[in-house]
Amino acid sequence: MQGRRLRTAVAIAAVTALAVGAAGCAESERDGDSGEAKTGGTFIFAGAGDPKNFDPIFNDDGESFRPIRQMFDTLVTHKPGTAELTGGLAESWEHDESGKVWTFKLRQGVKFHDGTPFNAAAVCYNFDRWYNMKGAAAQANMIYYMDTFGGFAKNEAEGAGESVYNKCEAKDDGTAVLTLNKYKGAFPGAFALTSLSIASPEALKKYDADTVTQNGDSFAYSAFANEHPVGTGPFTFGGWDKAKGEITLNRNPDYWGDKAKVDKLIIKIIKDENTRKQELRAGTVHGIDFPAPADRKALADEGFQVIDRPAFNILYLGINQKNPKLKDLRVRQAIAYALNRQQLVQTKGPGGAKVADELMPDTVLGYAPDVQKYEYNPEKAKQLLKEAGAENLTLNFYYPPDVTRPYMPNPQEIFTILANDLQAVGIKVNGVPRPWNGGFKDDVQTFGKHDLHILGWTGDYNDPGNFVGTFFGRAKAEFGDQAMTDMFDAITKADGTVDEAGKKAAWEQVNRDLASKWLPAVPVWHAPPAIVVTKDVDGLVASPLTDERFNTVSVKQ
Amino acid sequence: MLRVIVRRLLQLVVTLIALSALIFIWLRNLPGGPVDALLGERATPETRALLTKALGYDQPIHVQYGKFMQRILTGDFGNSIRTGDPVIEVIGRAFPATVELALAAMIVAVGLGIPLGYLAARWRGRALDHLTVVGTLLGISIPIFFLGYLLKDVFTQNIHWFPPSGRVGIGLDNTNITGFFVLDSLLTREFDATADALWHLILPAVTLATIPLAVIVRMTRASVLDVLNEDYVRTAEAKGLRHRTIRGRHILRNALLPVVTTIGLQTGALLSGAVLTEKVYNWGGLGTLITDSITGSRDYPVLQALILLAALVFVVVNLLVDLSYAFIDPRVRVR
Numbered sequence: 001m002q003g004r005r006l007r008t009a010v011a012i013a014a015v016t017a018l019a020v021g022a023a024g025c026a027e028s029e030r031d032g033d034s035g036e037a038k039t040g041g042t043f044i045f046a047g048a049g050d051p052k053n054f055d056p057i058f059n060d061d062g063e064s065f066r067p068i069r070q071m072f073d074t075l076v077t078h079k080p081g082t083a084e085l086t087g088g089l090a091e092s093w094e095h096d097e098s099g100k101v102w103t104f105k106l107r108q109g110v111k112f113h114d115g116t117p118f119n120a121a122a123v124c125y126n127f128d129r130w131y132n133m134k135g136a137a138a139q140a141n142m143i144y145y146m147d148t149f150g151g152f153a154k155n156e157a158e159g160a161g162e163s164v165y166n167k168c169e170a171k172d173d174g175t176a177v178l179t180l181n182k183y184k185g186a187f188p189g190a191f192a193l194t195s196l197s198i199a200s201p202e203a204l205k206k207y208d209a210d211t212v213t214q215n216g217d218s219f220a221y222s223a224f225a226n227e228h229p230v231g232t233g234p235f236t237f238g239g240w241d242k243a244k245g246e247i248t249l250n251r252n253p254d255y256w257g258d259k260a261k262v263d264k265l266i267i268k269i270i271k272d273e274n275t276r277k278q279e280l281r282a283g284t285v286h287g288i289d290f291p292a293p294a295d296r297k298a299l300a301d302e303g304f305q306v307i308d309r310p311a312f313n314i315l316y317l318g319i320n321q322k323n324p325k326l327k328d329l330r331v332r333q334a335i336a337y338a339l340n341r342q343q344l345v346q347t348k349g350p351g352g353a354k355v356a357d358e359l360m361p362d363t364v365l366g367y368a369p370d371v372q373k374y375e376y377n378p379e380k381a382k383q384l385l386k387e388a389g390a391e392n393l394t395l396n397f398y399y400p401p402d403v404t405r406p407y408m409p410n411p412q413e414i415f416t417i418l419a420n421d422l423q424a425v426g427i428k429v430n431g432v433p434r435p436w437n438g439g440f441k442d443d444v445q446t447f448g449k450h451d452l453h454i455l456g457w458t459g460d461y462n463d464p465g466n467f468v469g470t471f472f473g474r475a476k477a478e479f480g481d482q483a484m485t486d487m488f489d490a491i492t493k494a495d496g497t498v499d500e501a502g503k504k505a506a507w508e509q510v511n512r513d514l515a516s517k518w519l520p521a522v523p524v525w526h527a528p529p530a531i532v533v534t535k536d537v538d539g540l541v542a543s544p545l546t547d548e549r550f551n552t553v554s555v556k557q
Numbered sequence: 558m559l560r561v562i563v564r565r566l567l568q569l570v571v572t573l574i575a576l577s578a579l580i581f582i583w584l585r586n587l588p589g590g591p592v593d594a595l596l597g598e599r600a601t602p603e604t605r606a607l608l609t610k611a612l613g614y615d616q617p618i619h620v621q622y623g624k625f626m627q628r629i630l631t632g633d634f635g636n637s638i639r640t641g642d643p644v645i646e647v648i649g650r651a652f653p654a655t656v657e658l659a660l661a662a663m664i665v666a667v668g669l670g671i672p673l674g675y676l677a678a679r680w681r682g683r684a685l686d687h688l689t690v691v692g693t694l695l696g697i698s699i700p701i702f703f704l705g706y707l708l709k710d711v712f713t714q715n716i717h718w719f720p721p722s723g724r725v726g727i728g729l730d731n732t733n734i735t736g737f738f739v740l741d742s743l744l745t746r747e748f749d750a751t752a753d754a755l756w757h758l759i760l761p762a763v764t765l766a767t768i769p770l771a772v773i774v775r776m777t778r779a780s781v782l783d784v785l786n787e788d789y790v791r792t793a794e795a796k797g798l799r800h801r802t803i804r805g806r807h808i809l810r811n812a813l814l815p816v817v818t819t820i821g822l823q824t825g826a827l828l829s830g831a832v833l834t835e836k837v838y839n840w841g842g843l844g845t846l847i848t849d850s851i852t853g854s855r856d857y858p859v860l861q862a863l864i865l866l867a868a869l870v871f872v873v874v875n876l877l878v879d880l881s882y883a884f885i886d887p888r889v890r891v892r
Contacts, residue, residue, distance in 0.1 A: 044727055050640055060596075136611040143596065146604050157607035216628050216635035217591070217612045217621070218858050220643070242642070243650045243736060245841050246727065268727050271849060274706070275839045278714055278721035285727065402852075437855060439588030446605070 041555045042264040043537070046276045046285040050269055051247070053221045054229035054237065055209055056197040057130055060143035062546060065194045067247050067267055070550055071113070072197035072231030075104055075123065076188050080541040080552070083312055083363060083462040085188060089118060089198055089232065090176075093191070099183030099498035100166075104176045110256045112200035113236045120170030125201040127168040127178065129210065137219050138212040144195035144460075148186055185469070185495040185503065189461030194547070203230035234260045234551035245269035261539065261554040273404075280304065280532065286555060287533040287540070293350045293409050296530060305533050305540075308352045311526035312361050312544035313407035314467065315456040317418060318444075318521045321480030323451045325390050332519040334384035335452070336374035338425040339418060343376075345525050348413045356523035358511050360467035361459070363544075366494070366507020371515040374522065381425040394428040398443060398450035403436040406529035406546065407456035414454055414524075422452075448477035454524070459545060464507040465495045472520055479520040487518045562876070569872050573865055577629070580864050581622050584857050590614065591638045594855040612638075625861070635858035644862045647846065653736030654724060655842030658834070659827045661762035666769035667820060674777025674816075675809065681782065689774055696771030701830050705764045705837035712760060719760045722839035725753050765834040769823035776819045780812040787811070814885055821878030825871040843867075 051064035056072055059065060077088035087093075090104040110118035130145050136156040139146070151163035166179040180187075190196065199209070207224035224230075229237050234255045238248035247267040251260040268285055270276045277295060279285045281302070291299055291306065300306045319335065321327045341355045357373050360366075385391050399415040408414065412433075419429040432450065434440035443449040455478070460466050465473070472479065473491045490513060494506035514520070531542050536556040542548060592608050600608075609615050613624070628635060634644035677689040713721040724738050725731055731750035734741045739758065742750035784790060785808065793803045828843070835844035847863050850856035 042728055052639060053641060060600075136607055140604060140608040140611045141595075143600050143604060146601060156611075157603040159606070160603045212641075214611060215633070216624065216858060217614065218636040218638045219611075219641050220636045221641040226641070241733075242640075242647075243654070243733060243841065244723070244725065245839070248728075264728075266728050268723075270722060270839050271845070272722075272836060272839055275722045275837070278709065282713055282717070282721050284720060434588070437590075437594045437852075441593045442588060442590075 040261075040263050041557050042266055043262040043287075043550055043553050043555050044266045044268055044285045045287040045550070046279060046289075047247075047267045047269045048273070048276065048289065049271055050242075050245070051240075053225035054240075055221065055225035056195050056199065056231075057133075057145060058138070058141040058212065058221065058225060059195060063269075066548075067249060068197065068229070068231075069194055069233070069547060070235040070249050070265060071229055071233040071237055072194070072199065073233050074192050074194065074197050075106075076191040078192055078462075078543065078545060078547060080549070081543060082310070083459065083544050085192060085462065088192070089123075090191075093188055095183075095187070095498075097498070099187075100180045102178040102180070102187065103171075104178070106174045106176060107256060108174055110232050111254055112203070112232055113230045113252060114200050114203050116200055116202045117173075118198070118232055119173040120176035121173075122201050123176040123198055124168035124170050125204070126196075126198050127165065129204065130196075131163060131165045133210060135212060135214075137214040138210065141212060141219065142195075144193050148184075148190045148193065148196070183496055183498050185465045185497070186461075186463055189463040189466065192461050197231060199224075200230040200232075203228055232256065234258070234549065235265055238264070255551070258551055260551040262550070265550050280534065283534065286537050287531065289531050289546075290404065290406060290409070290529055291532050292404065293348070296351060299532055303535050305535060305537065306351075306530050307533070307540065307542045308350075308528040308530050309542040309546065310363075310544040311352065311354070311528040312363070313456055313458040313529070314356055314359055314361070314526060315407045315414070315454065315524040316356075316359060316471075316521040317524055318450075318453045318455055318478055319480075319519070320448055320451050320453070320478070321484075321520070322448050322477075323395070323480075325388075325393055326395075326451060326480070328388045328390065329517070329519060330384045330388040331390045331393070332522075333374070334381040334388070334390075334425065335422065335427070336519065336522045337377045337384065338381040338427070339374075339421045339522060339524070340376040341524055344414065344417050348410060348417060349525055350409055350527045350530065353525050353527040356526050357515070359471065359514060359521065359523050360464055360511070361526050364459070364462055364464050364467060365504055366464040366511060368508035368511040371512050373515075378421075378425050385426060391426060392428070393426070394430065395422070395451035396430045396432050396449070397422075398432045398434055398440060398453040400436040400440040401433040402438075405456060406458050407525075407527050408454060409527070409529075411454060418454070418524075445476070445478050448480065453478070456524075458529075461545070464510070465491075468507075468510060468514060469495055472514070472518070484518060484520070487513070487520070561879070565872075565876050565879075569869070569876075572872065573868060576868050577626070577861065577865060578622065580861050581625060582618065584855075584860060585614075585618055585621070587855075591855045591857060595638065634862040637859050638856045644858045647859055648843070648862055648866060650736065651841060651843045651846045653738075654840055655828070655831050655835070655844060657724075657737050657739060658758070658761055658765060658831060658840060658842060659824070661758050662765035662769065662827060662830075663820070663824065665762055665766035666773055666823070669766075670770045670773030671777050671813075671816065674774040675781050675812075677774065677778045678781035678785065686778075689778065693771035693774045696767045697775075699767065701764060701768065702833045702837055704767055705761075705834055708760055708764055709837060720757055724757050724841060725750065726757075729753055761834050761838040761840055764837070765827060765830050768830060769820075769827065772819055772823055773816060776816050777812065780815050781808060784808050784812045810885070814882065817881055817885060818878055821874055821881075824874050828867050828870065 047063055047066060049063040051067055052059050054068055056068050074088045075090040076085050079086045089107055091107050092105045095102045106120055112118055132153045133139055139152055139156045149164045151160045164180050164184050166181045169177045171177055204224055207228045208222045209224035211222050213220045234252050235249035236252050238250045240247045249265040251263050276288045280288050296306050319326050319332050325331055345353050345355050358371055397419055399411050401412045419431055422429050434443055444453045469491050472487055474488055490510050494510050497503040497506045533540055538554045539552040541552055636643055637647050673689055677686040680686050709721055712719045731742055731747055732745045738754040742754055790807055793807050832844035832847055835842050836848055850860040
């Protein structure tokens with residue numbers, strides 16, 4: 001009897017040891033590799049969430065864009081590591097005097113992954129596809145298109161305006177001419193939007209890309225979007241194993257630009273932040289995004305490469321002028337003077353963060369160096385509150401404690417410090433924590449229930465309209481629904497100014513007025529979001545727009 | 558027996574209908590929602606309104622519920638709001654992961670729990686008994702997510718015996734037939750993949766097994782102690798029956814009845830434990846799906862189907878437990 005028990009115990013131990021041992025051996029073989037960085041191998045990056053699908057036009061979030069950017073190209077792109085525009089699928093571009101007619105000279109000899117040629121007809125097919133998209137389900141998912149072009153051939157949304165897009169003509173294989181109904185300052189920057197990537201017309205047709213079907217309270221996307229995304233990018237689609245949470249992309253040997261150095265790119269979806277970090281430490285993934293500020297130093301000390309992206313974002317303290325007390329400019333200025341932003345940056349800012357004086361980074365056209373600045377001055381804040389008769393002010397301060405954003409890695413701590421500063425000048429603060437998707441966005445952006453809130457933005461492309469135009473170009477519940485028409489008009493005018501010098505001057509004036517006359521929000525900081533890779537990784541170029549292309553990456557074999 | 562089954566099945570239908578209404582109304586009254594979750598900071602009010610309309614959230618809740626029930630009755634649970642995949646497909650992918658984990662946890666819990674409980678009872682008052690009592694108390698009291706993170710930290714970050722997360726190694730080219738990775742790799746004779754899948758399974762299974770293991774040990778110990786004092790055991794010993802026969806036929810068989818009930822209840826409870834365990838180990842099963850559907854994209858269709866499925870599993874498992882009484886205890890059959 002004893003013998004049998006012992007045998008059973010030994011058998012169990014043996015099976016366990018076999019499993020651990022065999023897998024351990026596999027691991028040892030992986031660990032045993034060392035040497036020079038060279039081409040080949042696999043680069044594994046940890047994603048934080050499922051992509052929605054791979055059809056660029058129906059996506060607007062970073063987790064979907066990460067794989068899409070490896071498979072698709074845009075007409076215009078950014079110089080690696082900067083927000084500066086350079087040629088993508090278009091080698092050059094120009095617009096006429098009116099700013100309405102854009103001519104793109106296209107790169108020759110480029111092929112889509114399915115072997116079909118990239119040419120002007122393909123470019124126009126894509127623009128026409130977006131403009132003519134039918135159905136509420138499809139249109140409701142084209143966030144960036146809507147933001148850029150403002151309408152469709154037939155709008156499904158009530159209140160949507162006329163589209164900026166008019167037509168696209170293929171003059172010859174290498175020349176596409178885009179005609180707009182009016183000039184828009186977002187261009188040419190917006191041509192670099194990942195959503196506006198150029199897809200293979202043949203594949204779009206073959207895999208029924210335009211069919212977004214509504215089923216009850218959800219949508220189903222096409223085979224193109226899920227299984228056959230075909231672009232011109234440095235990687236081709238290998239598959240999305242949803243059971244394992246792995247997206248596999250393969251090197252495109254025919255890529256027109258710098259060919260990928262690794263044979264395979266795997267994006268492993270790991271939703272828990274702590275687990276992503278542990279996988280990095282275990283060496284099973286080569287890179288993670290957006291480490292928590294508290295982990296940065298430890299990771300760097302452990303030998304990981306913590307690469308700061310140049311800051312291309314803004315964190316602001318929004319002020320809702322629906323509260324009559326906050327309509328008084330002196331009260332808003334008092335709030336600005338009350339904040340010790342320098343101390344906040346030093347104590348809670350990610351490495352490389354800096355105090356923001358304007359609501360956009362200084363690398364964006366129209367940044368005015370001479371705006372009114374609000375140095376920390378609690379006495380002045382108290383005096384302004386007294387002058388405005390707002391000495392016993394009580395404000396509801398909304399913040400989302402449950403998320404980290406590239407511009408806001410630690411909302412709870414940021415709130416605490418800002419609230420303390422405000423209390424110090426006599427403003428009573430009621431902190432209102434609301435989950436990001438459990439009331440914060442609704443209460444702040446739809447209903448405007450707050451008095452103060454923290455929020456921010458990461459730029460999509462290098463244009464002032466993408467920062468201040470987005471926030472203050474129209475009435476929003478976030479800042480109070482009253483008609484701040486002079487602000488809206490000034491922004492519309494700046495956005496519609498065609499000549500470069502005039503545009504620069506107009507935006508500079510907008511920034512000056514935002515700081516001194518309107519002050520709808522207090523800029524807090526620009527924070528560089530980091531990306532972390534193991535020491536075996538070479539060639540990763542961090543992008544201020546989080547627009548990393550992994551074709552430059554190699555992994556030591 | 559047939560009447561019992563029919564009655565229980567009718568109860569099941571009523572339970573599920575009531576539950577579906579509750580979930581439906583509750584989800585739609587939560588702050589935030591899929592529209593917010595789907596749209597980032599960039600959406601215009603027009604797009605927001607269009608999406609609300611396109612998803613049908615602008616209609617009165619009873620209309621929405623009516624449509625929902627219509628679809629459910631035709632077996633259509635809709636599509637995931639996040640990825641657009643049919644809900645059945647999404648759940649079908651996650652289901653084997655959770656079952657594989659739960660089965661492994663149950664094998665650990667039952668395989669260790671019954672012998673340990675039995676030995677503790679047999680050697681009552683001795684060191685093993687004391688150790689078992691303290692150990693099970695610890696097992697029941699330790700929060701599962703804490704244990705998960707603790708085990709993970711020790712075994713994956715410090716001594717590197719196990720991988721931190723996932724069901725198989727990243728990039729492993731294993732064949733997926735049923736979604737049960739261990740089974741699939743055995744079927745296809747990809748033994749490297751079997752070892753890899755088992756290697757990934759051990760820590761999550763041990764984590765998830767902790768509470769059921771502790772409960773089973775305690776229940777077995779208490780039950781065996783009760784039975785040991787029964788007259789028939791004394792009689793059997795007096796009759797000079799072999800210890801093996803007394804242990805197997807008289808003690809364990811009688812003592813196991815409440816233990817089987819416990820196992821049934823614990824199997825249902827494993828689902829809630831799986832939510833935390835899967836989160837810790839990025840397991841990709843139903844637990845992960847539930848948390849993602851609530852906290853991430855507010856994926857109502859997935860969430861609704863999942864809660865209904867969980868209720869269904871719970872009720873069916875308990876029905877099976879009731880039926881197994883008849884198998885273990887002939888008196889139930891007679892009654």
